[in-house]
Amino acid sequence: MNIDSIQNGIVIDHIRSGGAMQLYQLLGLDSLDCPVAIIKNAPSDKMGRKDIIKIDSAQPLNLDVLGFVDPDATINVIRDCALVEKKHAGLPERIRDVLRCRNPRCITSVEPDLPQVFQLANRETKTYRCIYCEAKAEK
Amino acid sequence: MRHLIDIRDLSEREIADLLDLADDIVANREAYREVCKYKKLATLFFEPSTRTRLSFEAAMYELGGQVLGFSEAASSSASKGESVADTIRVVGCYADIIAMRHPKEGAPMVGAMHSTVPIINAGDGGHNHPTQTLTDLMTIRREKGRLSDFTIGLCGDLKFGRTVHSLIAALSRYENVKFVLISPEELKVPSYIKKDILAEQGLPYVQTTELTDVMPQLDVLYMTRVQRERFFNEEDYLRLKDSYILTPEKLRGAKADLTILHPLPRVNEIDTAIDADPRACYFRQALNGKFVRMALIMTLLGLTKEGQA
Numbered sequence: 171m172n173i174d175s176i177q178n179g180i181v182i183d184h185i186r187s188g189g190a191m192q193l194y195q196l197l198g199l200d201s202l203d204c205p206v207a208i209i210k211n212a213p214s215d216k217m218g219r220k221d222i223i224k225i226d227s228a229q230p231l232n233l234d235v236l237g238f239v240d241p242d243a244t245i246n247v248i249r250d251c252a253l254v255e256k257k258h259a260g261l262p263e264r265i266r267d268v269l270r271c272r273n274p275r276c277i278t279s280v281e282p283d284l285p286q287v288f289q290l291a292n293r294e295t296k297t298y299r300c301i302y303c304e305a306k307a308e309k
Numbered sequence: 310m311r312h313l314i315d316i317r318d319l320s321e322r323e324i325a326d327l328l329d330l331a332d333d334i335v336a337n338r339e340a341y342r343e344v345c346k347y348k349k350l351a352t353l354f355f356e357p358s359t360r361t362r363l364s365f366e367a368a369m370y371e372l373g374g375q376v377l378g379f380s381e382a383a384s385s386s387a388s389k390g391e392s393v394a395d396t397i398r399v400v401g402c403y404a405d406i407i408a409m410r411h412p413k414e415g416a417p418m419v420g421a422m423h424s425t426v427p428i429i430n431a432g433d434g435g436h437n438h439p440t441q442t443l444t445d446l447m448t449i450r451r452e453k454g455r456l457s458d459f460t461i462g463l464c465g466d467l468k469f470g471r472t473v474h475s476l477i478a479a480l481s482r483y484e485n486v487k488f489v490l491i492s493p494e495e496l497k498v499p500s501y502i503k504k505d506i507l508a509e510q511g512l513p514y515v516q517t518t519e520l521t522d523v524m525p526q527l528d529v530l531y532m533t534r535v536q537r538e539r540f541f542n543e544e545d546y547l548r549l550k551d552s553y554i555l556t557p558e559k560l561r562g563a564k565a566d567l568t569i570l571h572p573l574p575r576v577n578e579i580d581t582a583i584d585a586d587p588r589a590c591y592f593r594q595a596l597n598g599k600f601v602r603m604a605l606i607m608t609l610l611g612l613t614k615e616g617q618a
């Protein structure tokens with residue numbers, strides 16, 4: 171894989187420096203069998219340093235959690251080597267099976283097979299709450 | 310399928326209808342004696358709470374229905390590792406409606422997601438206890454004749470007291486309710502309640518550590534228990550506990566028509582000398598709890614005095 175150019179896929183740019191590995195986990199990229207490149211501490215005019223993730227696959231990806239974890243990151247969609255779309259991740263109404271509730275009194279702490287669902291409670295403060303116990307989602 | 314998991318599941322209209330029905334039950338008890346004949350309520354108490362369970366059971370018996378269930382996790386299949394979802398699916402085969410108490414927050418909601426019969430949350434950890442809130446609302450409405458235009462003092466443990474949090478949330482929807490929050494520094498109302506409920510809706514509130522100072526303004530005084538285990542050290546507890554005990558002396562400056570409430574059980578936070586005072590409403594409050602649960606069971610089952618709704 172040429173990490174500078176990909177044919178079809180997604181480049182997640184402007185990830186806050188040090189954040190790429192967490193996103194790699196949360197986005198479930200470890201389960202993909204396409205080429206994935208993580209670039210850490212790339213120089214950036216705006217941010218000083220930033221991380222970048224490049225995913226060389228035309229398969230659609232669920233990037234819902236990105237808007238919660240790193241709302242400043244940009245998503246660049248590449249088709250036939252050309253940039254066709256550049257956007258920020260939005261805030262989905264619900265984030266499903268990505269984050270775990272950390273409230274030890276939550277029913278999910280004793281029934282780990284329950285779907286882990288967080289609902290957007292406040293768009294301004296980007297607050298998500300566990301649908302069961304209403305604990306705030308933590309990054 | 311309607312459930313009651315959180316007091317916020319109910320609109321103002323629905324709360325008014327429930328309280329109207331509860332009032333009618335009080336006035337015409339005979340008329341409701343067979344409304345739930347041949348219906349069964351399951352009380353699934355994964356943690357013991359005798360008071361709440363008895364209130365639900367008395368409510369169902371008084372409607373002519375029957376009751377089955379368990380009163381602690383050890384006597385349920387949960388002790389064998391069964392999930393809430395499975396327990397609810399099975400009990401739904403036997404009962405027409407379920408009242409469920411569970412030590413884990415959100416468990417009744419999980420139950421509701423898998424239930425074929427209505428679920429009532431009878432308390433989930435420190436999270437929700439909507440039938441307590443309905444009881445409080447019913448009592449305030451019966452004593453005051455309204456749910457708007459009054460000043461309520463909430464006194465004691467305002468940090469961990471979930472009944473206080475739900476009551477604030479429920480009352481915040483009515484017109485011109487002023488809140489006076491009385492507690493030691495250590496047990497103040499959590500900031501999210503102040504930010505998300507009171508400030509968000511521009512509701513007037515006062516915070517204080519002195520009960521006696523604010524007593525003359527109050528129309529309703531809601532007392533809660535200050536528990537020893539909430540304090541870091543015994544010294545703080547001993548220093549503070551007496552300031553939040555209601556005594557005849559502290560009542561001296563109070564209005565003649567003050568309504569004194571307490572979710573019970575009380576330990577020592579209301580002097581028993583006050584029990585005979587006509588302003589002491591906490592035992593009537595416990596009685597109202599049964600009536601409002603009767604109204605709730607009927608409503609969730611779609612039953613009226615005349616039969617099926």
Ligand SMILES: [Zn+2]
Binds near residue numbers: 271272273301415
């Ligand atoms: Zn939770």
